[in-house]
Amino acid sequence: MIPPLGNDPVAARQPHYSPKQIADALQVSESSVKRWCDRGTINTIRTVGGHRRIALDGLQAFLSQADRALVNPDVLGLPALSSCRKSEISGADTADQRQFRNAIAVGDEPTCRQILHARIASRRKDQGQTCAEIAEWLIADAMHGLGDAWCSNELDVYQERRACGIAHRLISELTATLPPPKSTALTAVGGAPEGDHYQLPMMLVQLALRERGWNSVCLGNHLPLQSFAQAAHDYHSDMVWLSVSAMADATAFIAEETKLAADLGEHIPLLVGGRALCDEIRPRLRYTAHCDNLRQFVELVAMMQLSLRR
Template structure:
């Protein structure tokens, strides 16, 4: 009898990873290319993904978890709330923000209702929000926030794949709100967050 290769049982193909995660093969490939899910290629050019990486992604994509980019004990951090209903996007944002070494404490919400509760409880310094979401969408959520003077100092950015004409039909980008088109240019987003950090930390001194 041929012995079982235990190492082979610890890896899977992109197809199998997609089945385990309940997403498309192309989504898995995008996550691998972005470095969110660890993988390597065989000599034949086929991707192999550790099952542990699949499990880690699934845990990270569950949403609602705090994902600090620096130790929580740091003296001064900037709080960021990311509102995104797509678990793959949430995991991608979490991965990217953690790479930048900025003094951030990051929380995630899946919809506008969750976000309003989170904002009332913690009042984040920076809000990054998708627009198209079930229930209370990001646009209505942001309009609600802008109606509260006590939240006027919050930095707000929209991250959306909406076409300019679709956004204009909703009233355009509100004054004082920054817009990032999806797929997000992470160099631009990093620069924006650096500026937010510099201003917030300077005000907190």
């Protein structure tokens, strides 16, 4: 979901490659790439027509984990690795975003933490901005910038992985400062479906719900959708949410999501969002509400609290 529960404009512009293109760039057989895709070694999505496609960030993760390099990066329209790497990330909208992006790129966790907490301390209460929204404003912007810099050969993949670790810790720290939910709190369960390995969106949604006083249970990512129905039953959930940044098979996801909605019935709202829920897929799903961004999600769950407690 995030940026949770919203369309990610940077990710939406990322190129997607076929197994043959990846094979040509790696100088391996196409069958090897397909086998890695099917085993989950390479994070893969499937089109509605069932074709395998590998997003740039999925390729990036594979190269890092497998300690491989592209032999022919020009096949994918990517530059060859440079011996001179940059640590400054351009394109931020404000001084805080620019400083945060540059700090996280070089692994300066204390500076990242200082900027985040200073921004939270100076927020205007009358605008109703939550810690989760501020964290998204800084972290999502930084991760977008890192992705763009990697595409431009200005940063190495290890810097992106290091930045993810810093972001995880910052969000976890914010969540840990919140008081435990009250015994009368509404319960929400959620997570990400099979094929979705992104954790930051879920962590931001979890933080947003906890700030609103929900008893929020994050089930994790890469889960079969039937698990959400079982968890909703086990936890006596008042709401279920799905963060969908990626999916392994669009056709299968649509079928499983509609079944999940039917299993939940009319009395358990289902909130969905995420960059993978494009205009082609969304009309084929069943849900209570689709959220375009974290702010919309926060406002919606606030209204749900009032409605469900009546």
